[in-house]
Amino acid sequence: MKKQLMVLLVLLVFSVQVSFATFNDTKQVPWADEAINFMVEKSFISGYSDELFMPQQALTRAEAIHVINRMNGLSDKVEIEFLDVDVDHWAYVAVQQAVADGYINGFPDGTFRPEAPITRAQFAAMLARVYDLEESSVTLTLSDKDQVPEWARRYVAISMEHGLMKGYTDGTFRSDGLITRAEGTQALYNVVKSAVYETYIEAKTEVIVVVEASDSGGSAPVSQPDGTKDLVLESMNRVILDIDKYVLPLMTTDLQESTTKDIQSAMKNYVKDSSYDFDLDMERARNKAKTMTSDEYAKFRSVLESNLLLLDLQRLKQFFNL
Numbered sequence: 001m002k003k004q005l006m007v008l009l010v011l012l013v014f015s016v017q018v019s020f021a022t023f024n025d026t027k028q029v030p031w032a033d034e035a036i037n038f039m040v041e042k043s044f045i046s047g048y049s050d051e052l053f054m055p056q057q058a059l060t061r062a063e064a065i066h067v068i069n070r071m072n073g074l075s076d077k078v079e080i081e082f083l084d085v086d087v088d089h090w091a092y093v094a095v096q097q098a099v100a101d102g103y104i105n106g107f108p109d110g111t112f113r114p115e116a117p118i119t120r121a122q123f124a125a126m127l128a129r130v131y132d133l134e135e136s137s138v139t140l141t142l143s144d145k146d147q148v149p150e151w152a153r154r155y156v157a158i159s160m161e162h163g164l165m166k167g168y169t170d171g172t173f174r175s176d177g178l179i180t181r182a183e184g185t186q187a188l189y190n191v192v193k194s195a196v197y198e199t200y201i202e203a204k205t206e207v208i209v210v211v212e213a214s215d216s217g218g219s220a221p222v223s224q225p226d227g228t229k230d231l232v233l234e235s236m237n238r239v240i241l242d243i244d245k246y247v248l249p250l251m252t253t254d255l256q257e258s259t260t261k262d263i264q265s266a267m268k269n270y271v272k273d274s275s276y277d278f279d280l281d282m283e284r285a286r287n288k289a290k291t292m293t294s295d296e297y298a299k300f301r302s303v304l305e306s307n308l309l310l311l312d313l314q315r316l317k318q319f320f321n322l
Contacts (some may be wrong), residue, residue, distance in 0.1 A: 035189035055182035062091035062114035121152035121175035143171035235312035246307035
């Protein structure tokens with residue numbers, strides 16, 4: 001793969017502009033509609049059916065770690081022996097991954113309590129631990145700041161400073177209140193849009209693989225940790241689908257469209273056969289992009305920026321040594 005062409009994709013920064021509502025119970029939380037749609041579209045979270053998201057229901061520990069693991073691309077696992085999480089539990093693997101990553105643990109009695117709801121203070125602490133956010137320069141001005149537990153004040157301040165969580169319109173944070181699925185989804189969506197997430201993903205993918213040139217002259221990934229290639233293929237498949245669903249409909253010129261299709265075609269061929277050398281595909285796309293007018297290229301890049309996930313782009317960047 002030619003570095004010059006993939007740079008058109010992997011140097012982009014995520015934001016979202018398109019959403020498609022599928023649930024009939026999210027009208028009660030219009031402020032979270034965009035977040036819910038995006039997180040569902042990216043398969044980070046799911047509803048209870050095609051019609052129900054249960055936005056006002058409390059978010060559980062199992063649900064929270066499932067979403068966090070998926071959006072962060074966690075794959076490492078450790079053996080666990082919690083009394084209430086056996087191998088048949090739907091979140092068994094998610095718990096293995098979360099414990100391996102070190103951002104959550106079980107309780108002294110040997111349980112994990114996967115179905116236990118999470119308070120807003122606990123969720124703020126979880127986010128801070130996941131993304132290694134240690135300090136905050138913000139002084140809490142919440143009207144109920146004295147009700148925030150001492151242990152949680154730093155975490156609440158951190159989450160608010162980085163725009164991950166917000167207080168209510170009455171000036172309270174309600175730290176002891178249970179965080180709802182809508183609130184948790186909104187907070188995690190805020191993470192994905194933030195510099196915090198960009199920094200995390202960049203640091204995480206810096207050590208993901210070592211790559212070298214193949215005998216044919218193309219790019220060949222080598223020495224990957226177990227599971228790395230599967231994660232890359234997952235990201236590549238998602239990019240291929242997102243191009244069809246979000247990107248191509250927004251391209252306004254034939255040149256933008258054909259360039260995008262060349263990039264997509266190269267990735268499709270690689271997914272089918274990882275030995276496929278698609279330098280020529282990418283060179284053709286690169287040459288097309290170079291002939292775009294400045295306005296045409298700006299629109300081309302903007303559409304890609306707005307509709308492809310940073311996690312996927314960073315995985316591809318590191319896997320192919322771009």
